[in-house]
Amino acid sequence: MSLTSPIEAGTPTSQHAQTALRFAPLTRHIGCEVEGIDLRRPVPAEAAAAMYRAWLDHAVLVFRDQDLSQEDLVRVTGIFGEFAPLGRPAHTLPKGFAKILPNIMLISNVRENGETIGALPDGEMMFHHDTIHRDDPHKATLLYSVEVPSYGGDTLFASGTGAYEALDPAMKQKLHGLRAVNFYVYNSVKRNDKQAVDATSQAVHPVVRTHDETGRKALYVNRLMSVKIEGMAEAESDTLLDFLFDHSEKPEFVYTHAWRKGDLIVWDNRCSSHARTDFPSDQRRLLLRATVKGMCRPY
Ligand SMILES: [Fe+2]
Known part of the structure; x- marks a missing residue:
C-alpha cells in the first residue's frame, strides 16, 4: 500500500x-x-x-x-x-x-x-470506468x-472483480491476453461512426486488468466506452463485449447509491465501473x- x-x-x-x-x-x-x-x-x-x-x-x-x-x-x-x-x-x-x-x-x-x-x-450515463480512454487512467x-x-x-x-471471478473457467481462458479499444464517447456516438471514432481520445487496455495493489483480476471493459476487442472480427467482438457488459451489470455485482x-x-x-440513472x-x-x-x- x-x-x-x-x-x-x-x-x-x-x-x-x-x-x-x-x-x-x-x-x-x-x-x-x-x-x-x-x-x-x-x-x-x-x-x-x-x-x-x-x-x-x-x-x-x-x-x-x-x-x-x-x-x-x-x-x-x-x-x-x-x-x-x-x-x-x-x-x-x-x-x-x-x-x-x-x-x-x-x-x-x-x-x-x-x-x-x-x-x-443531464440525464443518465451508461456504465464506464473513468478515463479508460487514456493511456494513464x-x-x-x-x-x-x-x-x-x-x-x-x-x-x-x-464490481469488475466480482464479475470476473464469477465467470466460468473457459471464459476466463478465452479472455486471457485479450485487449479492448476504449473510446471517449458519450452515449450518442455509435461504435461504427468512423468520423467520431477517429476524432475521439482512445486507448487500448487489457479486457481483464490485474489490480496493481491487490493482485486481483477484474473485468476492465464497459458499455459506454469499450468498442471492440483488438484483432477480433467485428461480429465476434460485439457478441463477446455484449456478453461481458450484460454480465458485469448483473444486480448481484452492483451497489446502487x-x-x-x-x-x-x-x-x-x-x-469498478459506474453508471448514473436519470433525474x-x-x-x-x-x-x-x-x-x-x-x-x-x-x-
Ligand atoms: Fe464517471
Missing part, C-alpha cells in the same frame, strides 16, 4: 479515536460505508491506512452526513494518492461559491444565464454532493469531483 500524500496524516485528535471508526459493507461484492469519522478534521495516519485498506477490499467507500469545504475534499483526496490534473471547462461560479479550487470539477445541471456551470449535466474518483434532486441521479457501482446532500464517495477505477431536469444537482492519478500502463 502506498500513502503518497504529504497531507493524509494529520495530527491525531480526540475526535478521531480509532474506536469510533466503523466499516459496514454495503453488498457482497462492492461498497463499504465508513462511519464515525468527520472528514472536516485531519485524518490520523492510522485511520487513513484503515480507510485505504477498506477501499482496496470494497472498491467503493461511502461517507454520509459530511459537511466538507473544497479544502477538506482536497485533503481527503490526498489519502488516496496524488491529484490528477483536470482538463476541466471554465466554471461559472454557482451561488454560494466564492471560488472553485483548481483540481476540483463541478458536476452539475445548474445553469446560469442559460449556460451549464459544470460538466456532465485515473486510479480513483471522489464525488461529494452539495445539492441533489428529490429522486433519481443515483450512481450504480459494479441514492445520494443525499453531504455524501462523499471514493471509488477505485481499476476494478428530473428541472431540479438542481451539484457535486464536487476530484480525481487521483493512476500509473501509466500499470500492468
